[in-house]
Amino acid sequence: MARMTYREAVREAMREAMRADPRVFLMGEDVGKYGGAFAVSHGMLAEFGPERIRDTPLSESTFVGAGIGAALGGMRPIVEIMTINFSLLALDQIVNNAATLRHMSGGQFGVPLVLRMATGGGRQLAAQHSHSLEGWFAHIPGIKAAAPATVADARGLLLAALKEPDPVVLFEHATLYPLEGESEDGTPMQFGRAALRRAGRDVSLITYGGALGKTLRAAALLAEKGIEAEVIDLRSLRPLDTETIFTSVAHTHRAVIVEEAWKTGGFAAEVSACIMEGAFDALDAPVARVCGAEVPMPYAPQLEQAALPQPESIVKAVQGLF
């Protein structure tokens, strides 16, 4: 066990993997000399050199595609995309190539690629740096998608991703980077398992990534009001650990899904539908969702905060179920 920040945990996982496996390398915009837009790869250029810590031009589509090609060619690339909004420039490569190649080639080729990207709002970066499009990626068969919400998961899920034979997209909520916590040592985490972050009997709060902290604060507020909330951190969006969700709902009989993404067509809708399909009889109230407001993310602080789920809005949604 070591105490470190989320940012350091991601870095330590990359360093550990690169020391253990010469096939692992990192590329992306400003990951080298600059040390990473969020300082995640700070110091790695000095340790591993420019062949393995590769600064790329501002060519998202091509450096992601090059990551796919390098994975096909026997490497284990980690590709960093500065923010999820920028990943849209590389969607062709992710959706049309990374996700399809194994199937389209009849199983001859796999793409063991790890794509890391910062996601989420809360930093007053307005409408082209703040969105939560995790659900778009989770929609796509052929890729796996996970959102580490804790320091331990930042390390553990990255190391687990590097063991996967298929492309994995990791979403790092940008407000989590300075978060401090314990980074566990030991066996790599298994992909696709949700985590119970708080036990409770009255309602299941289901969330992931940057919304976990607010959801736990909401649970504390609810406890003061006599409502004991269980908090499930999905960790992996694809595959989705429905077993853990159903077990929790069977126990609490109520579910509220919390995410920063827009409600319409969002991942919360998918979780909600899974609960209807798999745990309908356990429900004592309709499934509720607390999501981002249906606006491009505004700059002004009061507007941005109003656009994001907050502990108070989560509490209100829960109270509406009783």
Place this chain on the structure above:
Amino acid sequence: MSIHKTAVAPGAERGHLLALLRQMLLIRRFEEKSAELYSAGKIRGFLHLYIGEEAVAVGAMQALTEEDAVVATYREHGQALARGLPAGKIMAEMYGKANGCSRGRGGSMHLFDAGRRFYGGYAIVAGGLPIAVGLALADKLQERQAVTACFFGDGAVAEGEFHESLNLAALWRLPVLFLCENNLYGMGTSLERSESQTDIHLKAQNYNIAAEVVDGMDVLAVESATQRAVAQVRRGDGPYFLELRTYRYRAHSMSDPELYRSKEEVAQWRGRDPLSLFDACLRGKGMLDDAGLKALEADVANEVDWAVAEAEKGEWEPVADLERDVYASVAA
């Protein structure tokens, strides 16, 4: 504009030259049979024929070794055949059968063969270029001497990925051979209607990539230009770019009414048919006569018949296996 013309290499072996002719003939007859089978409903989906462009794939492939990698487009039957994929596995793939080279998951546009480092047909125009850059990066990082040959059409030149990929390959001095098959049309839009600069090799030169124009109807010109280019790439001098000027005789795909070009233009290009040109070249050298050609045709016809038989007798993948090969393990 300078077009490299290469006379028959002195001392070139008759056997080699006849093998080139045979490969071009095989592609031509395979494609003609494919068109027939498409009309008969045996092949479905999209079908993009390579007829007219045979000299490009056949000439270029001669310069590659087994260690080299190939990335192609949705018009890739010619490259696949020239790379040595069995015609039967390609035809079976177009039938959608489980014995196809992609187990019936790809069809005409997505042919793959791991053993031959044939990394597939990409149907998003220019989508294969970044993949080729990455394959070359992997080879370089693992200190292999391999070259990645990346085929694409003139239509790709308008895409951002073309420019990004040329830049990155040149910047990192990666062993990529860019092979632009300039057949003058991106589907139905002619080059001059889509590009402000129609001399494509000049674009590559602007990225500090050695680039030249080659007569893509002359198989020996393609072969010798590619040999030169591959030698330079293999030396570690970074990427090389060949603009191969060619023409597709058939429609873009089987559903194209060809409203955008004249019959005269097609006829004019057919006058420089790569097979006829090479046939005449070989006869001029006393290496081919009517009987020789007839024997080659018969041999090729047998191979095409065998390919169709393989496809016909292939099994359909059971529907129970629908979700196979989405992930390495089924559960996900």
